[in-house]
Amino acid sequence: MQETKRQxxxxxxxQEELSGIFQRIGLNVVDGGMISIAAVKMTPDLLEAKVYLSxxxxxxxQEMLDHIRKERMGEIKKHLGIGLGKHLRRIPELNFFLDDxxxxxxxxxELFKKIKEDDANIKGENK
Structure with a gap:
């Protein structure tokens, strides 16, 4: 089912608000790595947001995802409520998923590189 314009x-x-929140609370750079909000998909009733983290x-x-879900969810929702309070009646429930x-x-x-190398090796053998 295709998303509506409102969704x-x-x-x-x-997504924009969560990106700002992640920067403010220091979740965008962790352990020398980076976390970004890849996408946000809303349910038709706008009460649930599926947030895909890259x-x-x-x-x-997976451990970082669990940490965000268990330890940081309250803080994230609080900031989201402050940021979106003037735009939405109800702040959506957040469900975080890994974006692979x-x-x-x-x-x-890597596969294309290997194919290219194999192709070059085969051409080299045929000469």
Missing amino acids: KQIGQLV MFKIPSP TLDYVFKME
């Missing part, structure tokens, strides 16, 4: 607008608003060079992404798009891109790049 996209609110999702973008939540983690770059974080030693244990970056891992997928790196994996594909």
Whole structure:
């Protein structure tokens, strides 16, 4: 089911606000790695936000995700309420997920590099 214009607008608003919150509370740079908000998808009733986090060079992404869910959720929701209070009647429930798009891109790049090397080796053998 395709997102409505309103869902996209609110999702973008939540994403921008969460990005600012992560910077203010120091969650955007952790343990020498970076965390960013890759995407926010809103449910049709706008009461739930699926927040996809992209983690770059974080030693244990799943542990970091659990830490955010358990230890930092209250702080994040408090700041989100302050930032979005004038735009929304109800602040959406946040559900955090790992965004593995970056891992997928790196994996594909490695595969293409290997194919290119194998292709060069085969051409070299045929000469």
